[in-house]
Amino acid sequence: MPQVRMETEKREEGGIWTSRRSFFTLAAWGIFLVTIGDYLWNLLGTTGFFFPKVLYEPSKRFAVGYPQDFPDHSVVTLKARRVFVVREGNAFQAISMICQHLGCAVHWTEEKGIFECPCHGSKYYKDGVNFAGPAPRPLYHFHTSLSDDGKLVIDTSQVIERDRKLVI
């Protein structure tokens, strides 16, 4: 009959770096926490719960009417679209109403011939260039085009250079 030798498990000093059991415990915790972290990121990250995949927002591309509807040498305010249509002769520009400081809506002051922001006093020339107040840069100019039925179309997803105009 073979003799069974009972030996106490040899405990090695040095913690988890040498003990097999502790290594697996730590590895399991690691995998668990990484998994939880991944789930949390998927839940709360920038593709997670608070970031809907479908937006029900107004289209960024819209028709604003026929060019002849806009009087010559005028700045027409399209409040709901948050955009100005500036006409100089046969040249058209679409300038954003959104102030470059903190996003308030600027308004056209006819007497002074400038855009002014009611929130913090930023001022812009007629071409959208800032000259007073906290605004750091000029107002955006949006891409304009003509639709097939001759209407003026503005695309606020396309910001263009200030000197580009739609000439009809």
Next chain:
Amino acid sequence: MLPDLKEIGDKITQNNIWKSIFRHGYEDTPRNRMLQILGNVWLHIHPTTVTKGSINISFTWCLGGLTFFVFLFETLTGVLLMFYYTPDVNRAYADMLDLSNNAIPLGRLLRNTHRWAGHAMVITVCFHMLRVFLTGSYKAPRQFNWVLGVILLVLTLLLSFTGYLLPWDQLGYWAITVGTNMAGATPFAGYQGPFAELFGFTIDNDIRFGLLGGTSIQAPALLRAYVWHCIGLPAMAGGLMILHFWRIRKDGFSGRL
């Protein structure tokens, strides 16, 4: 050469920050297990022992107490307002006007006191903080309670901010426009902030988008403000208040109350 884990553990636990949150180690004995239950704030909001000085209200600065009172008042009036307010872009402003014009009995009193108490809470919180600062009550062993207080201040400001949008009027709309555009300039996390391109943040996936539920202030923004204002933020503030008061009871007051 592998790093010494014990040394790393000691580095984490043997410093002022850790010790201000966790006062001492925990020895697993039957007595300590019992004490842990008795001392657990989530099981016993009222501590088993309280020093006499902690309940003496003869010399009352009590600005924190006032803040708490105003918070309770806001909770009560807020719940009552919820009966008549709909967080819908077509109805919110009209509901607010109905309340203001007493179409509902006591409506004007409810709405106006809720609004004024909201302002009052910001003011009392600031004065409370100023008092704690001037009397040096943020010093050891109360550093962690100061940290909790700072978080509560932020939550108070966020409650005020989210409440601002709910009437869906011009004032609130533009205040939220400005405020969320500031959030959009957050370093790393906002689309207009520095290093935004590092993580690929644009207008439709940054922190501002997360707050508004869209790229501009529309119906989702109103609904989000409403849910955060009525449920999310008060729940967080309430939980932290429990911890805040509990730490005061445990540590005692720094001077006369």
